[in-house]
Amino acid sequence: MTENVPVAPATTPEQAKASAAQIIRDLDTTSGYWAAVWTICCLPDAHVICDAPIGCFNLVGTAVPDYTDAIPHIENLTPSVMREQEVTMLGTAGAVRRAVDGLRAIHPDRQMIVVSTAESEMISSDHGDWLGKLDPPVSFYWSRSLEDDEWVGRDRVLLWLWKNFGQGGVKDQPVLARAVNIIGPTYGCFNSPADLHEIKRLIAGAGGVVNLVYPYEAALKDTPRLSESAVNVVLHREYGDGLAQELGKPFLHAPVGIRETTDFIRELGKLLGAGDQAEAFIEHEKKTTLQPIWDLWRGPQGDWFSTTEFAVVAGRTYADGLVKFLGDELGMKLAFATGHPIKPGEMDNIAVRNFLHKRQPGFVFGSINEKIYLAEAGARATHFIPAGFPIPIVRRALGTPFMGYSGAVYIAQEMVNRFYETVFNYLPIDTVTPAGGGTGGPPGPAAADTGTLIWSDAARAALEARVEGIPWLSRISAMRDARTQVEAYALRQHINQVTPEVVQRAIA
Amino acid sequence: MSEMTKSIPAENPSSNHQGLSAPSDLGLTPQTMCPAFGSLRVLTRIDGLQTAMVTDAGCLYGLSFVTHFYAGRKSISAPVLGTKELMAGNIAEAAIAACTEAAKTPGTKLVAALSLCVAETAGLTEEMLPAQINGVDVVLIRVPAYAIHTHPEAKDIAINALLKKYVAPARKTDATGVEAPLSREGPDLRHQVILMGEVFPVDPLSVDMVLKKMGASLASNLPSRNLDDYRIAGKVGAIAALHPFYTRSVATLRAAGVPIVSGAPIGADGSYGWIKGIGNALKLDPARVEEVASEEREKCRAIIQANRIEGKVHICGYEGNELGYARLLVEAGAQALYVSTSIEKSLYTAADEAWLKAHGTVEVVYRKTLEQDIRALDKHKPDLVLGTTPLSVEAKLRGIPSMYYTNQLSTRPLFLSAGLAGTISLIKDALSRAPRYAWMREFFTGENDATDALNAKPVINTMD
Numbered sequence: 001m002t003e004n005v006p007v008a009p010a011t012t013p014e015q016a017k018a019s020a021a022q023i024i025r026d027l028d029t030t031s032g033y034w035a036a037v038w039t040i041c042c043l044p045d046a047h048v049i050c051d052a053p054i055g056c057f058n059l060v061g062t063a064v065p066d067y068t069d070a071i072p073h074i075e076n077l078t079p080s081v082m083r084e085q086e087v088t089m090l091g092t093a094g095a096v097r098r099a100v101d102g103l104r105a106i107h108p109d110r111q112m113i114v115v116s117t118a119e120s121e122m123i124s125s126d127h128g129d130w131l132g133k134l135d136p137p138v139s140f141y142w143s144r145s146l147e148d149d150e151w152v153g154r155d156r157v158l159l160w161l162w163k164n165f166g167q168g169g170v171k172d173q174p175v176l177a178r179a180v181n182i183i184g185p186t187y188g189c190f191n192s193p194a195d196l197h198e199i200k201r202l203i204a205g206a207g208g209v210v211n212l213v214y215p216y217e218a219a220l221k222d223t224p225r226l227s228e229s230a231v232n233v234v235l236h237r238e239y240g241d242g243l244a245q246e247l248g249k250p251f252l253h254a255p256v257g258i259r260e261t262t263d264f265i266r267e268l269g270k271l272l273g274a275g276d277q278a279e280a281f282i283e284h285e286k287k288t289t290l291q292p293i294w295d296l297w298r299g300p301q302g303d304w305f306s307t308t309e310f311a312v313v314a315g316r317t318y319a320d321g322l323v324k325f326l327g328d329e330l331g332m333k334l335a336f337a338t339g340h341p342i343k344p345g346e347m348d349n350i351a352v353r354n355f356l357h358k359r360q361p362g363f364v365f366g367s368i369n370e371k372i373y374l375a376e377a378g379a380r381a382t383h384f385i386p387a388g389f390p391i392p393i394v395r396r397a398l399g400t401p402f403m404g405y406s407g408a409v410y411i412a413q414e415m416v417n418r419f420y421e422t423v424f425n426y427l428p429i430d431t432v433t434p435a436g437g438g439t440g441g442p443p444g445p446a447a448a449d450t451g452t453l454i455w456s457d458a459a460r461a462a463l464e465a466r467v468e469g470i471p472w473l474s475r476i477s478a479m480r481d482a483r484t485q486v487e488a489y490a491l492r493q494h495i496n497q498v499t500p501e502v503v504q505r506a507i508a
Numbered sequence: 509m510s511e512m513t514k515s516i517p518a519e520n521p522s523s524n525h526q527g528l529s530a531p532s533d534l535g536l537t538p539q540t541m542c543p544a545f546g547s548l549r550v551l552t553r554i555d556g557l558q559t560a561m562v563t564d565a566g567c568l569y570g571l572s573f574v575t576h577f578y579a580g581r582k583s584i585s586a587p588v589l590g591t592k593e594l595m596a597g598n599i600a601e602a603a604i605a606a607c608t609e610a611a612k613t614p615g616t617k618l619v620a621a622l623s624l625c626v627a628e629t630a631g632l633t634e635e636m637l638p639a640q641i642n643g644v645d646v647v648l649i650r651v652p653a654y655a656i657h658t659h660p661e662a663k664d665i666a667i668n669a670l671l672k673k674y675v676a677p678a679r680k681t682d683a684t685g686v687e688a689p690l691s692r693e694g695p696d697l698r699h700q701v702i703l704m705g706e707v708f709p710v711d712p713l714s715v716d717m718v719l720k721k722m723g724a725s726l727a728s729n730l731p732s733r734n735l736d737d738y739r740i741a742g743k744v745g746a747i748a749a750l751h752p753f754y755t756r757s758v759a760t761l762r763a764a765g766v767p768i769v770s771g772a773p774i775g776a777d778g779s780y781g782w783i784k785g786i787g788n789a790l791k792l793d794p795a796r797v798e799e800v801a802s803e804e805r806e807k808c809r810a811i812i813q814a815n816r817i818e819g820k821v822h823i824c825g826y827e828g829n830e831l832g833y834a835r836l837l838v839e840a841g842a843q844a845l846y847v848s849t850s851i852e853k854s855l856y857t858a859a860d861e862a863w864l865k866a867h868g869t870v871e872v873v874y875r876k877t878l879e880q881d882i883r884a885l886d887k888h889k890p891d892l893v894l895g896t897t898p899l900s901v902e903a904k905l906r907g908i909p910s911m912y913y914t915n916q917l918s919t920r921p922l923f924l925s926a927g928l929a930g931t932i933s934l935i936k937d938a939l940s941r942a943p944r945y946a947w948m949r950e951f952f953t954g955e956n957d958a959t960d961a962l963n964a965k966p967v968i969n970t971m972d
Contacts, residue, residue: 021601021605025609026584027586034569054543054657055625058542059574062898063542064570079536082654087629118566122625146591372583
């Protein structure tokens with residue numbers, strides 16, 4: 001048995017230096033390697049061989065996309081299967097060669113692309129030269145997994161795909177006047193099928209014709225067709241600008257919120273020479289898709305938005321978009337917002353965790369990390385709304401976008417319905433079946449018999465202090481519960497004057 | 509639509525992919541969750557234990573994702589570890605900093621530092637970490653995926669690391685070779701058993717009931733949420749290593765002088781043999797043990813007789829406990845022509861393999877690959893496949909009823925007579941769902957040879 005006597009912490013030189021190391025909690029952004037696999041594997045005529053130990057293959061190809069993209073596994077991904085002997089003695093060329101030869105027998109029509117991983121980069125496994133000499137040549141992509149995050153990684157691999165499989169194939173392809181490409185999504189982009197569906201709808205409304213959705217609905221052999229469009233739409237602000245700039249056409253970012261969406265349709269219409277059609281579409285949308293926002297705004301629900309607080313931790317597009325829509329347009333109060341990639345001044349997860357442990361806004365848009373922090377804090381009155389990875393979730397239905405007009409309606413609808421949930425859960429109820437062996441009926445006589453109790457101002461202030469930090473919506477019932485608790489205690493103790501001390505003792 | 513949209517597959521990428529054609533004799537894709545997850549799953553569930561992971565961003569993201577989902581729902585600390593930090597050679601400092609952050613959580617009794625591929629390659633070793641940080645114990649768990657091949661084996665590594673920390677060395681003997689008496693806390697630990705292996709929560713209760721009939725009882729079940737359960741592991745009368753992959757933990761406990769019983773109480777023969785083994789290890793009254801074991805065997809047989817199944821079933825998991833499960837299905841009437849697992853062949857798999865081979869199993873494959881499992885579909889044409897995620901995809905693509913082995917296994921009892929009915933009826937039910945799998949396949953792929961084949965047979969369970 002180990003002696004478990006606490007000892008004074010010895011400060012070794014390592015421990016002293018350790019205080020300088022940068023620490024993260026619950027990492028929310030993955031690496032350049034994941035970006036490469038999740039981008040290239042959307043293209044069914046490409047096959048990625050990851051130069052990886054079995055774990056890096058399973059996580060990126062099966063374990064995680066099962067729960068981010070609701071696909072059983074990524075089928076066009078195979079590992080080189082790095083083992084101890086490859087790491088310490090042999091290097092991975094033999095393992096990669098075996099995978100290449102094996103896969104060519106099964107999938108002779110696919111373009112093989114070998115992608116480096118953190119571990120292969122650790123041992124400097126660069127296979128570019130010899131893979132290029134194979135017949136037909138196999139491509140090698142150094143994913144900078146030890147340097148780049150998933151956003152930089154997606155941007156970089158999209159550009160690499162264009163330079164290696166697109167640019168050279170462009171032969172007298174005409175630019176089609178109203179053709180619009182959408183750059184993004186890839187695997188692992190939160191809610192992308194619904195957002196993509198909405199953006200396609202907006203493009204059509206503004207007079208455009210969707211040409212290529214790259215890479216999500218494209219094949220590798222389609223890559224040269226990126227040159228055909230008149231305008232490009234970049235679905236996420238997190239990545240894709242690099243490719244859009246290289247393509248040299250005007251490009252727009254997909255919009256979130258009413259104002260941004262209106263600007264988007266208008267600008268796209270102008271770029272396509274379809275200004276009138278775009279204006280007509282906006283007018284029609286106001287009376288159809290977007291009408292619920294106007295109705296909710298004029299109804300009692302509209303008042304509630306301005307008195308409710310929210311927080312966001314999500315991808316940059318969603319974080320900025322929700323702040324604009326919920327904060328600027330609907331007038332909700334913002335507790336805090338953090339986007340990925342993070343900007344200077346935004347809270348990291350350690351700060352977010354500390355914040356949520358102390359105070360919980362009525363609505364938190366986030367990932368499983370924020371959900372964990374809320375659970376750690378025992379938050380009961382906060383609505384958690386999934387808004388970004390990491391989190392296991394199915395978002396394959398097309399009717400749940402955050403982007404565009406449909407997105408504005410979906411978000412507002414979702415929040416009002418959560419509000420109704422709160423009302424349902426917090427209204428006083430008479431139970432039919434007694435809980436804990438009581439007699440059923442109303443929660444107890446305390447409140448009814450307490451008309452003679454005198455509350456001092458200080459006691460009332462102490463009670464109010466108790467419910468601070470609880471979202472407004474739930475504060476009514478929290479206040480009622482706390483008051484009932486204090487008064488029941490006072491009655492039991494035959495106290496007729498409630499002081500701060502009584503509050504303290506009653507809600508200890 | 510204009511002509512330029514013609515060649516666009518207006519579909520999600522996942523719908524573009526066809527299934528794997530049966531490959532030649534290749535084995536390209538070993539089947540396992542990231543091995544390190546096995547350790548994380550065991551460790552993050554322990555009360556008072558906090559985790560620090562020493563690894564690169566991609567690995568950290570993936571393992572945090574699955575751990576938050578399936579295992580601990582517990583915040584995970586880690587150092588930033590990119591080229592810059594690795595080049596600077598500050599791996600020990602980074603690990604210590606992450607452990608220090610992890611230890612800040614109130615109530616922390618133990619910090620587990622997980623050393624993964626990149627940290628191992630950078631040379632993180634046990635000597636670099638202090639035994640305690642700010643008064644909290646620290647244990648290093650080394651699970652690089654390139655050296656540990658499957659996630660069951662990583663569970664063994666995590667449990668063994670805790671046992672090594674908490675289990676005392678072999679019992680002392682006096683000059684005449686007699687064992688010194690154990691300290692007694694509550695009931696005599698020498699008449700108690702610890703189950704080693706993850707099981708459905710009801711199974712230990714069934715085991716305890718049977719043990720009590722023989723004058724013994726269950727002390728606990730490892731992996732456990734309670735660190736104290738690791739502390740008493742060296743003092744109990746026997747360890748029942750339910751699954752064959754706990755080789756390291758078993759070696760540690762054997763060295764501490766604890767008798768080990770291998771195998772699990774699954775099915776009629778399995779339950780009988782297991783009860784006898786436990787009786788032997790605990791030196792219980794042989795007559796009473798025989799009586800209880802026979803009674804349990806008879807109960808199992810009665811249940812099996814009343815719940816016969818028919819059909820060819822492939823059992824192809826990566827959990828390392830597929831062989832025992834296959835035995836049960838065979839006893840219940842199924843043909844298990846093909847059984848595969850990700851763990852390696854060992855002393856502890858021998859008995860089950862021999863039993864299966866004697867009862868019609870043609871192939872038992874260890875360290876299997878996806879390609880081997882798929883070839884077996886072509887060869888044996890099973891009626892039901894209990895598989896890994898990718899194998900189940902392939903089976904369903906062929907219209908063969910299939911379920912993900914891990915999930916099905918972990919959601920119902922399995923042990924002794926109490927565990928039989930649920931498991932057998934699950935399989936029976938799955939076998940009867942063939943028309944649904946055929947219908948789905950035909951609807952989505954337009955292929956229907958399975959439907960034709962089924963139409964030739966009487967359809968057991970129609971859609972209406």
